[in-house]
Structures are given as structure tokens and as C-alpha cells.
Amino acid sequence: MPDARGRFGPYGGRFVSETLSFALEDLEEIYASLRDDPAFQAEFDHDLTHYVGRPSPLYHAERWSNALGGAQIWLKREDLNHTGAHKVNNTIGQALLAKKSGKPRVIAETGAGQHGVATATVAARLGLECDVYMGATDVERQKLNVYRMRLLGARVIPVESGTRTLKDAMNEALRDWVTNVDDTFYIIGTVAGPHPYPLLVRDFNAVVGREARRQSLEQIGRLPDALVACVGGGSNALGLFYPFVEDEGVAMYGVEAGGDGVATGRHAAPLSSGAPRGVLHGNRTYLMSDDAGQVADTHSISAGLDYPGVGPEHALWKDVGRVNYVAANDDAVLEAFRELTHMEGIMPALESAHALAQAKVMAPTMRPDQHIVVNLSGRGDKDIMTVAKLDGIEF
Amino acid sequence: MNRIDQRFSELKQQGRRALIPFITAGDPAPRYTVGFMHALVEAGADVIELGVPFSDPMADGPVIQKACERALAAGTRLVDLLDMVAEFRRTDSATPVVLMGYLNPIERIGYEAFARRAAEVGVDGVLTVDMPPEEADELAPLLKANGVAAIFLVAPTTSRQRAAAICAQGDGYLYYVSLKGVTGSATLNAEDVAEHLAPLRELTDLPLCVGFGIRDGATAAEVARVADGVIAGSALVNRIADNATTPEAVPGALKAVLGDMRRAMDAATAPDLADAPR
Numbered sequence: 001m002p003d004a005r006g007r008f009g010p011y012g013g014r015f016v017s018e019t020l021s022f023a024l025e026d027l028e029e030i031y032a033s034l035r036d037d038p039a040f041q042a043e044f045d046h047d048l049t050h051y052v053g054r055p056s057p058l059y060h061a062e063r064w065s066n067a068l069g070g071a072q073i074w075l076k077r078e079d080l081n082h083t084g085a086h087k088v089n090n091t092i093g094q095a096l097l098a099k100k101s102g103k104p105r106v107i108a109e110t111g112a113g114q115h116g117v118a119t120a121t122v123a124a125r126l127g128l129e130c131d132v133y134m135g136a137t138d139v140e141r142q143k144l145n146v147y148r149m150r151l152l153g154a155r156v157i158p159v160e161s162g163t164r165t166l167k168d169a170m171n172e173a174l175r176d177w178v179t180n181v182d183d184t185f186y187i188i189g190t191v192a193g194p195h196p197y198p199l200l201v202r203d204f205n206a207v208v209g210r211e212a213r214r215q216s217l218e219q220i221g222r223l224p225d226a227l228v229a230c231v232g233g234g235s236n237a238l239g240l241f242y243p244f245v246e247d248e249g250v251a252m253y254g255v256e257a258g259g260d261g262v263a264t265g266r267h268a269a270p271l272s273s274g275a276p277r278g279v280l281h282g283n284r285t286y287l288m289s290d291d292a293g294q295v296a297d298t299h300s301i302s303a304g305l306d307y308p309g310v311g312p313e314h315a316l317w318k319d320v321g322r323v324n325y326v327a328a329n330d331d332a333v334l335e336a337f338r339e340l341t342h343m344e345g346i347m348p349a350l351e352s353a354h355a356l357a358q359a360k361v362m363a364p365t366m367r368p369d370q371h372i373v374v375n376l377s378g379r380g381d382k383d384i385m386t387v388a389k390l391d392g393i394e395f
Numbered sequence: 396m397n398r399i400d401q402r403f404s405e406l407k408q409q410g411r412r413a414l415i416p417f418i419t420a421g422d423p424a425p426r427y428t429v430g431f432m433h434a435l436v437e438a439g440a441d442v443i444e445l446g447v448p449f450s451d452p453m454a455d456g457p458v459i460q461k462a463c464e465r466a467l468a469a470g471t472r473l474v475d476l477l478d479m480v481a482e483f484r485r486t487d488s489a490t491p492v493v494l495m496g497y498l499n500p501i502e503r504i505g506y507e508a509f510a511r512r513a514a515e516v517g518v519d520g521v522l523t524v525d526m527p528p529e530e531a532d533e534l535a536p537l538l539k540a541n542g543v544a545a546i547f548l549v550a551p552t553t554s555r556q557r558a559a560a561i562c563a564q565g566d567g568y569l570y571y572v573s574l575k576g577v578t579g580s581a582t583l584n585a586e587d588v589a590e591h592l593a594p595l596r597e598l599t600d601l602p603l604c605v606g607f608g609i610r611d612g613a614t615a616a617e618v619a620r621v622a623d624g625v626i627a628g629s630a631l632v633n634r635i636a637d638n639a640t641t642p643e644a645v646p647g648a649l650k651a652v653l654g655d656m657r658r659a660m661d662a663a664t665a666p667d668l669a670d671a672p673r
Contacts, residue, residue, distance in 0.1 A: 005529060015498060015525040017454040019550035019575055021557060161460055167451065174453045179576040181552060279498040279525060280451060292472040293500030294450040 002313075006195020009319060011312030014194040016282045019178045023186075028196045030100055035203065040096065047092045048207060051125070052082045054089075056208075058215035058373070064343045071366035073359050074224065075346070075376040076212045076240065085349065085378030086208060086236040087118040091187055093204030095122035098185035105129040105184045109173040111138055111166035111232070112304035112351065113145025114378050115189030120154035122187075130154040133172040135165040138303045145382050163297050166232075166307045170281050190233025191311030194282030198311050205239025212373055213243050220371050226251040226362065229375035230354040231271070231325065232305035234314045236377035241323060251324065253362070254314060255354040257300035258327030268298035270310050271318050271325035280308070285315045301330040301386065302350035304378075328357035336360050337380065337387065349378035350386065398491040398519045399544055399567040402441055403602045403623065410665045413568075413624030414439055414615070414657050415604055416631050416649075417495065419446035419462035420479055421471025423639040429482045431635075434646035436490050439657030442568075444522070444626065445480070447473055447496025454524045456579035458629040458636065465639060473500040473509075481516040493520035493546060493567070498534075506534045514541035520567040522546040528557075528564045539566065548572055551591055562599035568624060569595065573607045579629030583608030585617035592621055611652075612659030619660035627656060 006012050006028075014024055034040040048054040056077045065073045078086040091108075098106055106128050110116030116132040123130035132149055136158040139146055149156050162168035170193075177186045188197045191205075216224050227244060229237035231254040244250045256269035267273060270286040278287030280295055288296040288308035300306040317323040328336075336356035341347045348356060352375070359374045366372070380387075388395065396404075406413055416435045420428045432443055448466035452459060473496075480492050494513065501509050501523065513521065521538055523531075528547055535545035544567030549558055552575065562569065571592060573583040583605075592603050604624030609615050615625045634648040 013530055014527065015530055016527065017524050017550070017572075018527055018548040018561075019454075019552050019572060021527055021550075022552040022554060025554075161457075161464075162450065171451050171453045175456070175577045178454065179580065181575055276503070278502055281453070282525070287499070289450075289499060289503065291503060292474075293503035294467060295499070 002195060002199055006199070008313045008316040011285050011315040012195055012198055012283050014282060015279045015284065016194045017178060019181060023181050024194055024196070026101070027097070030097060031196055031200050034100065044093055044096060048089065052088050052092060053080065054207065055211045056080050058212060058219055061344050064340060065363065067343060068360060068363040070363040070368065071225065071370040071372050072368065073363055074371060074373045076208060076373055078208060078236065078375060078377050079348065079352070079379035083118045083121050084381065085114040085118065086205060086239060087115045087189060088121065089207055089239065090189065090201050090204040090235060091115070091118040091122045093200065094187045095126055098128065098187070099126060101185055103183055103185040105180065106187050107131045107133070107173050107176050107184055108187045108189060109133045109166065109169035110189060111169070111306055112302065112349070113138070113142040113149065113382060114304060116154070116156065117145050117148050117152070119187050120149040120152035123154060124152045131176065132156050133159055133169040133176070135163070135169045136160050137164040138166065141386055142303055142382055143385065165298070166303065167295065174281070190235040191238045191313060192233045192281060192283055192285065192309060198283065198313055201235050202238045202242055202313060205235050206242045208236065208239040208375065209241060209243035212240060216373060223247055223250050224371040224373045225366065226253060226372045228253045228255060228355045228358050228372060230255045230305060230351045230377060231310060231314060232257065232268070232307050232351065234311040236375050238311060238313060240375045245322065252322065253358055254323050254325045255358045256325060256327045257302060257305035257354060258329040259299040261329050262327050266299040267327060268300040268306050268308065269327040270308060271314060272327040283312045285309050285312045286318070301333060302354065304349070304351040305354065326358060328354045332357040334387070334390070346376070347380035348376055349380050350383045352377045397542060397544055397567065398489065399442060402491050403568065406441060412619040412622065412660055412664050413441040413602065413604060414653070414660060415442045415444055415624050415626040416440050416653055417444040417446055417626060417628035418631055418635065419448055419459060419466050420476045421448055421466030421469055422462040422632070422635055423465045423642055424469040425471050425475050425479065427642045427645065428479050431645060431649060432483050433487065434649050435653060436487060438650040438653035440490065440653065442491045442493060444493045444495045445476060447476055447494055447500055449497040449500060452497065454577055456577040456629065458579040458632050461636060462632045473504060477512055477516045477518070480518050484517040491519040492517065493522055494518055495522040495524070497525050498523050501534065506537050510537040510541045510543060514543050518543055520544035520546045522548070522570060524548070528561050531564065535564065546570055549595065551575055555594065558595060559598050562595065562601065565599065565601055568602040568604045569599065570626065571595070571603055571605045571622070573605050576607070578607060581608065582610065583614065583618070585621060588618060589621040612655035615656035616659040616663035619663050625656065625660060627653070
């Protein structure tokens with residue numbers, strides 16, 4: 001748990017302009033009153049079961065495991081959730097908070113569009129007005145999700161400033177929130193941002209780890225040897241990891257976007273590259289910035305991981321050594337994407353393929369009686385255009 | 396006595412309001428900034444807020460953001476700002492200078508080194524937009540120990556309880572954000588501002604300065620009737636943007652805008668002094 005100031009060790013906090021302080025205090029209060037409220041939790045669980053389609057299966061990727069010749073790989077199928085990613089767990093939770101707050105409008109930032117789609121979806125369901133900020137570069141590379149959001153009734157606002165990616169979308173969403181703070185609920189898509197967002201986003205996604213833990217005991221007969229999940233901001237990873245934190249025998253791997261390689265500087269891997277601490281978007285964390293404190297440009301084949309910071313709780317797990325943070329390069333990610341698609345008939349999101357790339361490295365070094373659970377955080381439909389382009393195919 | 400306190404005490408004696416222009420340092424290039432600062436003083440600035448360019452200015456609108464982009468493209472760093480203040484001080488030892496920006500550039504220099512160096516070069520105050528009082532327990536004491544004021548924002552959404560805490564911690568002046576939104580957004584409502592300032596007066600003796608939405612002489616005058624100081628940013632930065640390719644024209648453009656504000660404010664608050672030399 002974060003401390004009273006929303007800090008995980010030295011990380012986290014609430015570094016925002018004064019105008020937003022009251023909204024965050026409000027949110028903290030509302031969430032504190034609901035976090036242990038059985039009625040709220042029952043409503044959340046009901047929606048997860050009947051709207052999202054939970055629990056998601058824990059699937060044994062037997063053919064791929066055999067081909068790799070080592071540990072057994074299990075996939076936590078968040079890609080089977082309604083809207084196709086783990087993101088919907090959090091937006092369902094925050095939409096309930098928005099409803100309790102009585103705000104008629106929600107906003108969100110999105111990279112690959114999964115969080116935007118999940119937000120537009122819950123907004124449609126609850127009849128809320130919805131604006132989604134998205135970097136102009138991401139609007140271009142994620143056209144399919146942009147159209148999905150528009151069909152759902154959301155307005156997608158391309159952001160032309162800065163690097164035109166996820167961090168700039170978050171800047172713009174924060175600007176909107178400052179301006180419309182009275183009637184707008186900001187649904188943040190990851191375990192970053194000012195307190196209490198890192199806490200509540202983790203709580204809403206922890207259903208992934210709770211299910212995976214129970215399913216492992218049922219299907220494997222014991223806890224897995226390792227968990228692997230991709231880390232941009234880190235919400236799917238924290239969701240999987242959190243319920244296992246006390247299980248010391250379970251190793252954990254957070255896989256960041258290595259881009260062209262951590263040594264090239266063209267990546268989005270603040271933890272595994274050893275980026276310094278810094279403050280951005282309301283929290284202190286590992287942050288890719290230059291010597292003068294300007295936030296660095298990032299690169300990843302996957303729009304959803306293309307972010308220079310990381311959730312503050314991950315920063316703490318890195319320092320205390322509970323989670324191992326590594327990076328997967330674009331090339332390895334694409335290879336894992338193709339392999340899983342061919343061998344298991346499951347097309348993963350490029351984000352999730354980062355975790356698969358790490359599993360592909362680990363599995364052969366392990367015994368066939370060992371088990372790895374990989375969080376398949378989202379499905380790959382949205383990334384078909386990106387992969388097709390690399391294959392020289394135009395639609 | 397800190398130059399900020401000195402200046403406000405002089406203004407109070409004269410029955411005048413502070414005019415506080417903001418420009419982004421290094422916009423359009425670092426070598427011009429000191430000249431711009433002197434021009435602002437000539438046009439009647441009482442305090443200069445010098446913006447520290449940041450790659451992700453979340454609380455600012457497009458005008459200041461573009462200024463940040465121009466300054467960063469020209470290679471401006473926080474250490475350069477400190478050098479600019481040192482150079483400014485060679486010929487102006489009286490005008491208070493406040494650095495305004497975001498926390499990350501300060502974190503990279505290190506709080507202690509920054510506070511020491513800021514005091515050395517003659518910085519009088521520091522306002523960090525993304526550092527509310529709850530997060531100020533490390534930097535603010537170091538600033539104060541070096542005689543540099545830690546200046547805080549108060550917003551229309553600030554509760555009375557928070558306002559009391561901010562007033563207790565604040566130094567130099569309180570920066571009242573006149574409206575919900577980012578810099579350069581909608582026009583302010585002077586009546587609304589007056590309503591929000593009244594309870595602050597009960598909490599503190601600090602000068603209350605109002606920023607966001609000051610566009611011209613008329614808005615500056617309206618605010619001067621209810622506040623101790625008027626902060627103008629985007630209106631000036633717009634003039635720099637207009638002349639970004641002809642920086643030699645900027646001082647004149649800044650003087651025109653700021654001079655209008657000065658005359659309008661003085662006329663609104665102390666008619667007998669409106670045309671007197673300062």
C-alpha cells in the first residue's frame with residue numbers, strides 16, 4: 001500500500017498544479033470509502049463477470065512450449081475480455097467511481113487505443129460524454145482503434161505537440177481536466193499519474209492475478225515458477241503480479257519496450273535502462289530524461305508501451321528487487337508475435353508480445369516440469385496494420 | 396530583505412500594484428533573454444517571472460508550450476537561465492526575478508545545488524507549477540535557507556483548509572490562478588477573482604498576485620483594482636512568437652504591450668500617479 005501521501009517508497013506522490021488538488025482529494029476520499037465496501041465490490045464483480053466476461057482462461061500453450069523445449073508456458077487470456085485487453089477491468093472500475101462522483105463527462109489518454117476503446121465502451125454503456133486524447137503519431141498507426149472509438153460515440157482528439165505519442169496525450173488530457181475539473185472524470189489508463197490513480201488502477205487490475213493464482217493452483221496443481229508481463233506504464237503487469245507478491249517462490253519479470261535496443265537510446269525502457277528518477281505526470285518515478293531534465297523521446301513498435309516513465313510501484317519493486325525488469329527489442333517482439341500466431345492460433349497485441357519474447361528466452365533454460373504464466377494482456381487485431389506494413393502489404 | 400518583499404513594501408507605500416510580466420527564457424534563443432528582461436523593466440515591470448522551458452508543460456496552453464519548444468530547440472537549459480540572471484544582475488540589482496517552471500529540470504540539477512546557485516546569481520523566488528505544498532517539504536526549506544522565496548499557487552478550486560496551509564508555507568507572494576484551465580485560456584472575471592481573494596486576505600499578509608487571463612491594459616486594470624499584483628504571460632509571449640524570426644523587434648513589442656498595462660493599472664488604482672515618472 002502507498003503511504004498517506006500516495007508514495008511507494010520514494011516514488012509516487014501527487015505532483016500536480018494546484019487546480020487539480022481538490023479533484024484528487026475528492027477522488028481519494030470517494031475511493032477510500034468504496035475500496036472495502038462490499039456493495040461496491042459486488043457491483044464491480046458483477047460487471048466483470050457479465051459485461052467483461054471474466055474469469056479469463058489460463059491457457060496452456062502446449063505446442064509452443066514443446067517447440068521451445070523447456071518450461072510449460074501458460075497464457076492468462078486477457079485478450080478474451082470484452083474490448084480485447086486487460087484495460088477494461090480498470091475502466092469498469094473507474095466508470096463506477098465516475099458514476100458515484102456524479103460527473104457527466106469522462107476523458108482519457110490512449111497510446112495504442114486499447115484504453116481509449118475501453119473508456120469509450122464504458123462511457124457508451126453509462127451514457128457519459130467521452131473525449132479521448134491520442135498522439136497524432138498513434139492516431140496514424142492505430143486507425144482501427146480510432147474508428148472503433150468513434151463508432152462508440154467518443155471524440156478522438158489527435159495531439160500534435162511534443163513527440164505526438166502517449167506522453168503528449170496525457171499532457172493534453174491533464175490540460176482538459178484542469179479546465180473542466182467540475183464536470184469531468186479523468187480515467188487514467190495505467191498505474192501512473194498522481195495519487196490515488198496508481199493505487200486504484202492496480203486494485204482494479206489485480207483481478208487478473210487473483211484469478212491466475214487460483215487457476216494455477218487448480219490447473220498446474222501449484223503456483224507457477226515465474227510470471228511475465230509487459231510494462232509500459234505497467235497496469236497489466238501490476239495486476240498480475242500484485243496477488244503473488246508474498247509468494248516468494250514465484251519469480252516475476254516485467255518486460256519493457258527495448259525498441260531498437262537499450263544501448264541505442266531508441267527505446268522506452270526506463271527501468272531496465274537505469275533511467276534516473278524524475279517527476280512527470282503527477283508522480284515521481286524512473287523517467288527517461290536528459291541531463292537538463294527534459295523528457296526524452298521514446299521509441300517502440302508498440303504504441304501502448306511508448307512512454308518515458310513507469311508506474312511508481314514498479315519503481316519500488318525494482319529497487320527492492322522483487323521484480324526483474326528486462327527489455328525486449330522490436331525484432332524479438334515481432335518474432336514472438338509470429339510464433340504464437342502460427343503455433344497456437346492466437347494473435348497477441350504487440351505489447352503482449354514483449355512478454356512472450358521474454359518467455360521465449362526463459363523457457364528453454366528451464367525444465368519441462370517448470371511453469372511460466374505470461375499475461376496475454378491484449379489481442380493483436382489492432383496491430384495488423386503495423387505488421388502488414390513491415391511485410392510490405394497494403395490494404 | 397529579499398528583493399520581492401522590498402519591492403512589495405515600496406509599492407504599498409506608493410499605493411501601487413505590482414506588474415509582473417512572464418516570458419519563457421531562451422525564447423527564441425538564449426542570447427536574447429537578458430535584453431528582453433531589461434526591456435520589461437523599462438516598460439514598468441516590478442517583478443520578472445522567467446519561465447524555465449520544459450518538454451512537457453502540462454499546466455500551460457499552446458502559447459507557452461510553443462515558447463518552450465522554441466527555447467529547447469535553441470538549446471536552453473536551466474543552468475543557462477541561472478547564467479542569464481547573473482548577467483541581468485550586473486546592471487539591475489533591484490528588480491526581483493522569479494523562476495517559474497516544472498520540477499524535473501530542478502531535480503536533475505539537484506535541490507541543494509540548485510537552491511545555492513539560484514541564490515548566488517540573484518534569483519529571488521522559485522515557483523514550481525507541479526509542486527503543491529504537500530510535495531514541497533524537500534525543496535522549499537532549501538530555498539528558504541538560501542534566502543529564495545518558495546512561491547505557491549492558489550486556485551479557484553482550492554479549499555479553505557488547503558489555502559490556509561499554502562498561506563502558512565508561502566513566501567514572497569501568492570500566485571492566484573484566476574480561472575480553471577491552462578495559461579492563455581479564457582478571459583477572467585474580475586468579480587469572481589475579487590470574491591476568491593477576499594478570504595485569502597484573512598489568512599495572510601502575503602501580496603496576492605493574479606495570473607491567467609490578463610490580456611491587455613483593460614484586464615490588467617480590472618485585476619489591479621482587486622489584487623496586489625498582476626501577472627501577464629501569454630500576451631507577452633505572443634509578441635515574442637510574432638517576432639521570433641526578427642528578435643531585434645521584440646523589446647519594442649514587449650514594451651508596447653506592457654506599457655499599456657502599466658498605464659492602465661496605475662490609472663485604475665492611483666490616478667494622481669498615472670503619468671508620474673517612476
